[in-house]
Amino acid sequence: MLISNLEVLPGQKIVRHLGLVQGSSVRSKHVGRDIMASLKNIFGGELQGYTELLQESREEATRRMQKQAQEIGANAVLNVRYSTSSIAAGAAEIFVYGSAVELEDHV
């Protein structure tokens, strides 16, 4: 499935618009990571644990969106947007949405 954050695809025709599809995922890390993170906060630098966490979470949200798009018969999701919000201490919600379309000659 084609996932893109562009609105137009040169040379490819959109046959059908199927509406909005979305996926979200809320994750938090175990306490050990949180303790490590608060230590890192003294010295500064990258919090690798959180970077990975958010990346996994984003992949999960994208998969969910993809699944939803497949269910309604789309073969591409265009104009995809991500949004992140930290909803509680140590937990973040990743939200992804886009418009599902059916492209001509694209499986």
Add this chain to the structure above:
Amino acid sequence: MFEIISFVVLLGCGYLFGRRAEKKHINDIIEREKTFNSLPVIASRYPPENQYYQQQLVAGNVVVASDYFKSFTAGLINIFGGAVAPFEPLLDRGRREAVLRMKEEASKLNADLIFNIKLETTRIATGRTGAIEVLAYGTALIPGSKPAPSTAEAPRAM
């Protein structure tokens, strides 16, 4: 007494290690940016029409933390107002690092260009942790001929 000592030690650690880490990171970013000069990132929404490109969403993210010294000085500046200089390089580093990671992913796919880049910054809060996450994402344009309809392309997240 103990509190004062621990505060001074934390402040010193933050200053020394934080500074060193920041310098190292900035130098590293500058080096890596040079290697990706041939892969431009464009903030336009409309891709070029004269060539067929395959499209693939690429993203890069990073969580960078402030150090104790930065947080403390930022707190002081907050009283008087004005530019919070200690946090500016932090955000700059985060953004450039995220863009670089996105470029790394795109260059693995042999992309020519990255279009419609979006940058997003979120504050990640865990207790007293001051950290920000930066996400950069865009569409990598991979040159190629128009594929025949097939199911060869495996679905790939991100």
